[in-house]
Amino acid sequence: MHKAFLQNNDIKSSKSRLSLLLLHKLDLYLSEVQLSLDSVLDKRLVRTFYDLIVAILLNRHNPMGLLLSELGGYICGFAHAPAGTKRISNLLRSKKWTSTIINNFLFSQTRKRLASLVKQGKRILMLWDDSRLEKAESWFLEGLCSVESSKAKRLTRIKKGYYSPPSKRICVPGYHWTCTLLLALGESVSVCQMSWWTTRGKYKEYGRNIMFRMLEKLQKQVGKGILHVLDRGYANE
Template sequence: MFYFTTNGSAAGRDLPVGDFFCERLQTFLTPLLFFLDQLLDRRLVNTFAGLCESLIRLRSRATGLYLSELGSYLLSPAQAPAGTKRISNLLRSSKWQEQHLINYLALQAQVYAQQLQHLKKELVLLLWDESVQEKAESLQSEGLCAVRSSKAQRLLRIKKGYYEPPTRKPVHVPGLRWVGLLLAGLQQPPQLARFRWWSSRQPQFTSLAPVRLELLNWARELFGRTVLHVFDRGYASKEWLGLLLNQQDRLLLRWPSAYKLLDGQGRLKRASLFSVGRRATSSQKVWDLVGKCQVKRSLLWQRCWHVAYQDCPLTLIICRPGKAGRQPWYLLTNEKVETDKQAWQLVHAYARRWQIEQSFRFSKSELAMESCRLWFWENKMKLLQIVALVYAFLLTLLAKELQPHIQTLLRAGCHRTGKRARNTPNPLYRIRLALANLFNQLNLNNIQSSG
């Protein structure tokens, strides 16, 4: 058995590895549980805490959020119907709302942003992106709308030696639309700020523009101007840029190469023409998060203006890839850029946007967010926010001060000998698997001892 000497409330006590991380989960949830205890019956509060642990223990992309499956992990397989009813009573209760969980995650994110702000040379990044949750087999669940299926797009991709697919047109299936906000630093691990689901059909009808504005106002109220908003090309528009510039929000936006800007001579031209005939001012070898390798990139930067907001000077950073055939990054920002070093810092900040892509992938594959089968919208949102809470807890385990404990956890619960597994800097998938194995073993030991 592996043991830790823990700090804080458990100072001076040696705990088994499973008990140590059980206590970490309890510490993470305690403020929220105290708040819910004022609103709910004690049994529902205990069910809430047990449900969070069950979400870690149950690893199944297909059935990870089935209440019947979670009920068997909440109590025992023999008591699965009773456990299912307890979870159902918790989600149906009108005495608490999903907003309580959103507020708790926002408080955690605000504290984390302050910690990042106190670190020297550390930008506080707020990463934005959008995704969908596909529910191809569902029809009756509230809030479902048409979403473009990325699964179908992957299946229809032409592969050498095989017949062409029947169609290349986009395939739309029932599902939910999804916006995610993630806090991160240049060197620090990410932390969840907000997950927001919405639908384009009645009775939960809304559209993307109001959802974006809602989240932008929420982020302004929570973080002020301490964060740098990082966006992909899907946010590049005159209206969205105006919303940010009018309130002097700090922004870093990937600008499409065909979109036009004003140069220093007042000429309106496409972003791709800003680098024609100009040599790069510096180059570096950077780590490609997608390809998992070192690549050489070069950059140049230039002052520019948007034709609709000529009183707001901007900087266009052009980061060229090392390999032929790849498109450069055109990064538009209102941050102060006077040296190549400052420009490279913003390039590295945009590269961190890959974390939000990984966040969606982890939530769908490892936390089984697409397997939710609840009928009513409010109950569904409550369950999804509980899953988001569990995801936020897992992200806290990536803190640097916990690395020795994480290594012991991985040796005890998810030992791997492969080079790729050992060299992964943030092995979140292995951490979740190790926790599931150890928590299941603890639960089995408790059942045997009580029997």
């Protein structure tokens, strides 16, 4: 029993040290964007931003989405979930900041990492990717457009005993997503640029315009030395 107790204590101590290390690394990573937010937002909202990032990293995984009320519980404790939800809502609705701060932060991190990879003599790759966020049950969210459902594709594949799949593609409400990712051999992937966009309404966009603006920014602020990798879907653009 004594030996098991010591082993459990060692495990708990190890997990505690790892948690502190991860929080320290996250603090360093977010320091630049927190400084930018400090100049335009109340300190309490900046703290909420940090807490929100931690909560998402700890609790987000593919099968489960996170509701605003759940996130409120994670950052303030479930006894005070409404207060936490209000804090997140105040952060997201604040007109004192925009997504440009996040975009500039990601691009700044990319430039620093590029300089480091060049010094190491690594071959730098820029991966282009696109996807969509399906909001199949949503109707009234701002900017929703029609996106082809990849989930519906999987569910309607021909299976034994079921031979009549839909003849046309299935579309649901959602958003389009385009992203550029930086990596090199033996290195982890990091986000360079990312954009959610729609093909309808006030914020209507065209995929080729999004791609051109991303490419133009890379060309002006980074220049040569990057090998761009694109799949066949980009050929038509």
